[in-house]
Amino acid sequence: MKLLTPEHLTAEAFAPYGEVIETDPATAVEINSGFTTRYHALAQAEVGEGTAILSLFHGRPRPLEIDMLERHPLGSQAFIPLESRPWLSVVADRAEPEAVHVFACTGQQGVQYATGTWHFPLLVGNHPQTFLVVDRSGEGNNLEEVYLDETILISV
Numbered sequence: 001m002k003l004l005t006p007e008h009l010t011a012e013a014f015a016p017y018g019e020v021i022e023t024d025p026a027t028a029v030e031i032n033s034g035f036t037t038r039y040h041a042l043a044q045a046e047v048g049e050g051t052a053i054l055s056l057f058h059g060r061p062r063p064l065e066i067d068m069l070e071r072h073p074l075g076s077q078a079f080i081p082l083e084s085r086p087w088l089s090v091v092a093d094r095a096e097p098e099a100v101h102v103f104a105c106t107g108q109q110g111v112q113y114a115t116g117t118w119h120f121p122l123l124v125g126n127h128p129q130t131f132l133v134v135d136r137s138g139e140g141n142n143l144e145e146v147y148l149d150e151t152i153l154i155s156v
Contacts, residue, residue, distance in 0.1 A: 002097050002152045004066075006088055006104035009111070014103060017091040017117045019043045021080055021110035043112040043134075046076040050138025057131045059087075059122040064154035068147045069095045069118040075136030079122065080110035082130045088154065090120035095146040102154055118146075 007013060011020045023039045031038050045052045057079070069092055081087060084107030092099040095118050105111065112134075113119050122131065136142055 002100075002150055003155055004100065004102045004152055005155045006102040009089065009103040009105045009109055014089075014091075014111065016093060017101075017111075017119070018076065018114040019112045021078060021112055022108055043076075043078055045078065045112075045134050045136075046115045047136040047138070048074050048115075050075055050136040050140075050142070052134060053137045055133045055135070056082075057122055057133050058128060059124040059131065060128045061124055061126055064088075064123070064156065066090055066100060066120050066148070066152040066154065068145055069100070069120060070143060070145045071095075071116055071118045072113070072135065072142045073116050073144060074138070074140050074142040076112050076115050076134075077136075078110060078112035078134040080132045080134075081105070081107050082132055083107060085127060085129050086125050087129060088123040088125075088156075090123060090154075092118040094118065095148070097148050097150040097152055100152055104156075
């Protein structure tokens with residue numbers, strides 16, 4: 001059994017797997033007569049021949065045991081927390097235990113998994129949490145799952 005400790009989520013550390021979604025003052029534009037700040041184009045959804053869709057995922061606490069990974073070969077998938085609670089992003093560049101990385105995300109950080117990036121399903125902390133999810137809908141199989149030979153435990 002392998003034990004992992006989450007890394008701090010930064011754009012640089014997460015770059016091999018996709019993009020970090022968080023407010024960036026460089027993209028800030030004042031709109032609506034100055035009553036709204038828009039943080040423009042923080043990520044771009046990849047949907048290939050499909051359609052970009054918005055969904056809400058309501059995640060519930062689960063054991064911090066990683067026994068499988070999934071990926072979406074036809075489009076990216078973004079997770080943006082709607083509550084200010086920490087959560088975890090588990091990613092890998094290949095579906096093998098030694099390739100798995102865990103990132104500690106703040107309640108103000110989302111992620112967009114690049115097309116084909118291996119990841120574990122939604123992993124929230126001690127309380128249920130809702131996420132806005134942007135991903136692909138359309139023809140073709142956009143889900144691959146692999147069960148790992150070794151279970152990985154996360155130490156928080």
